[in-house]
Amino acid sequence: MLNVPAVKVVSHDPEQTRQLGAQLGKALQTGDVFCLQGELGAGKTTLVQGIAQGWGSLDSVSSPTFILVNVYRRADEKKGAATPPLLFHMDAYRLDSASEAEELDLDSMLAEGALIVEWPERMPGLIPAENLWLTIEHTGETEREMKFTASGKRYEELLGLIREGA
Ligand SMILES: Nc1ncnc2c1ncn2[C@@H]1O[C@H](COP(=O)(O)OP(=O)(O)OP(=O)(O)O)[C@@H](O)[C@H]1O
Ligand SMILES: [Mg+2]
Secondary structure (H helix, E strand, O other), X not given: OOOOOEEEEEXXXXXXXXXXXXXXXXXXXXXXXXXXXXXXXXXXXXXXXXXXXXXXXXXXXXXXXXXXXXXXXXOOOOOOOOOOOEEEEEEOOOOOOHHHHHXXXXXXXXXHEEEEEEOHHHOXXXXXXXXXXXXXXXXXXXXXXXXXXXXXXXXXXXXXXXXXXX
């Protein structure tokens, strides 16, 4: 059997989800791709709030449902550091067509920041093969089962970090 690198974490409330996100946000690097899959209200945007906070966002996180991509900035106190200067928060829920998705220039986003995608399964073929893929299951009123799967060395590293925090 192939041993797929994955880590399961249970979150018991939104604050725990934000804390988990903050841990990831602190480790964020330019070019990182995180995919967040889960039904409506699973907690994808809640996790992004934590990621943005841990990364040091100057902007508050909102659901990019209508404009597809939000761009967040951070105070640039560590010039030249690995920390990405920009964070792109995409929501593919309302993508109407593949051609609309192709107009989004992911490559230039990844050159200058990190990318988090909600509803990544709605833009197949466009997400870079190497990524951290999170599947969130609604298992109770405020309980969420989160399964992180890594494709690529960089993301296996991040799995280690999640494992330590879990
Ligand atoms: N453990 C938990 N983790 C995250 N959110 C939780 C948790 N328990 C309850 N919630 C609640 O579930 C809701 C999650 O909403 P959120 O906007 O993050 O979902 P989403 O996955 O982004 O949905 P959408 O597909 O509509 O964008 C929030 O109201 C949040 O307070
Ligand atoms: Mg959302």
